[in-house]
Amino acid sequence: MKLKTIDLCAGIGGIRRGFELAGDYTNVASAEIDEMACKTYEHLFGESPRHDITSDDYKHYLQTLRYDVLLAGFPCQAFSSVGLQQGFEDKTKGTIFFDIAKIVKMTRPKVVFLENVQNLLSHDNQATFKTIVDTLDRQLDYHVVGVFHDSDGKPIYKRSSFIRNSKDFGIPQNRPRVYIVAFSRAYFGRHLEKIPLETPVRRSKGPIFHDLNDILDKGEISPRFFLSKGYLQTLENHIERQKKKGYGFGYRIINSPEIEHPIANTLLATGGSGRERNLIFDPENGKKYAGTMVQGKYSPINEKSIRTMTPSEWGRLQGFVGYAFLNEDGTDRFSFPDEVPNVQRFKQLGNSVTIPVVEEFARYIQECCNLMYDDFSRTEKRIFSMYGNEFLLCSAIYEKLSSSLRDKTINTYFDIVYHFGQREFRVKELARYLEVTPARASQIISQLACIDCIRHNVNGTYFFRDLLSFSH
Structure with missing residues (x-):
């Protein structure tokens, strides 16, 4: 399975390179604000990462992309457990993580991969990490590997589930770091039960350097x-x-x-x-x-x-x-x-990551996605190929109507979403596209309206609701 990534808080591209080494990953966007780091990134990858993820314009640009995995080695800033009550969109916090969370909500990647310092786990009396887990798990509806739930639905986890050390991945450096992998429940659903309960703890191949x-x-x-x-x-x-x-x-x-x-x-x-x-x-x-x-x-x-x-x-x-x-040929093309x-x-x-550690995580993510995809139905595979608002709309249609309609009919509704998108259309246009009577087209519109996917304009046109602006 080939997956597309975006590289946020990119530094000099260590996370991106780790995923590229794993194979079947292609990066489609990068963002970094440190000018000297940008020079090195551009030197290594031939493209400029000079973008600011706190910018609304850049967030909206990312919303136009079709990508699968969000990568970010974000800085650890102070924020408190207030996020557990007020949500990640509280504008007073001013932290990079909440900009990343907003991008996740706006773009709905299949997978999120985050890296940070070990201190993230104890930062602010553990409130920081609890808020991150709560945001991903409860507010954004992502399965965080290593997080389980008690009888009340409260997230529980062991700190050790998120710490991995470079010395265990073929590199002679004692470098414990926090790594977070989260899979979208909307994309993977019940198939998440098939993936391993923990992320990689060591390199699967031999050491790169012995000591x-x-x-x-x-x-x-x-x-x-x-x-x-x-x-x-x-x-x-x-x-x-x-x-x-x-x-x-x-x-x-x-x-x-x-x-x-x-x-x-x-x-x-x-x-x-x-x-x-x-x-x-x-x-x-x-x-x-x-x-x-x-x-x-x-x-x-x-x-x-x-x-x-x-x-x-x-x-x-x-x-x-x-x-x-x-x-x-064995020659090294890395340079500053x-x-x-x-x-x-x-x-x-x-300030960068240990690339072989990230490479192992990238392989793990690829293996998990392949494992779940192989268990998908034909309709689930089609939904998996969709992105953003198109994905959310078709997921809602499938969730609400799959028990009462044939797969062929469901796929017809997917075709409508793909064809019209956010563009306005009239009953006659829909009838013409589907080659059905206006009465049948009206029936379809009524069915989609009942599950809150479609909206009626005062001028007699219809359009699909922008579900990206709502929690899903």
Whole structure:
């Protein structure tokens, strides 16, 4: 089954690339507002993602698209459990998630895939995540994988159902993240009972990199990545003070010789700070530079061969370099635009996703959709091929009339929806299209009006109701 995606809060396209690698996914729209990230995205994919999902114009543009899966690595902003009472359209919240929820309501994708930091689960005393689950489950009518219901219909779940770690997906990085997969009940209905109860917990194939040693750059490393003697001394003094207080905070040399299979700590999206959590012991290059002065450093390079990681090493730890953009001949086509400085490269990679994790989720979504689709009736398969308002209208017709009408008649009504859409029409036009008498056309209109799918205009014309403006 081929599915179309939209890539919101796109960053540099890690989620999109993960789905593309899974196969049978094509992206049809992207949105990102960070200009430097947009430069890299455009460089990698050949198209501009410069769109703002908070814009009503862009929301309405997305409403015109025919797509299946909404992707978003949205930022975690503060909002409270007020959403449980007032709904996601409360304009006072001003959070990106609620813009995404509005887009889901306006466009009705078959599947929603969201990624966020681990802290999302505990944010605002867990109110944030509860509101997200409630919005998807109760207000938008999506089955969130990992969410069940108690006897009162209240959503219940285990936090562990949503946390997945990059180190379990073939990448030597300890990076726990929250991943949410939600399937539309309107599209899949009772067939949702067939899908697995949990999302992937590990990579189905062998590891991409066995440990940190596999991702380190080979050959000469620029001296600018080595710590100055003064800065290293500052880090050492800091960690000693932390130890005296009983804390374990401080710098980390993550490939110390005594570590048999080293892995990296979580890469941060700070751009500058935080890289001391992933320091590298590099005697091959460090001995050459020890004691030398480098422009921009206030003291000579340290004599302990300690350096930070490079952007390409971070790229491997996120699956961008050495995996996601490899050509068939093994050459790597991942790169940054020349005008993107290192500080931005670190920031963009730290802010992105680990692509192999997303790839595994994309395969899971594809497998679930195929499993359910294979169990569909012929009419359900036809409805599944529809999008947006057309889908909602035909779903309503099928739900209300399938028990009393033959499939052939139901499909005729689907043809009417497809042909006329939101365009006004008269009884004579409908009769002409169906090649029936005006009396039969009037009968059909009356039947559709009874299930609230059709509206009458004062000028004697009819039109199909815009169900996208109502909850379904």
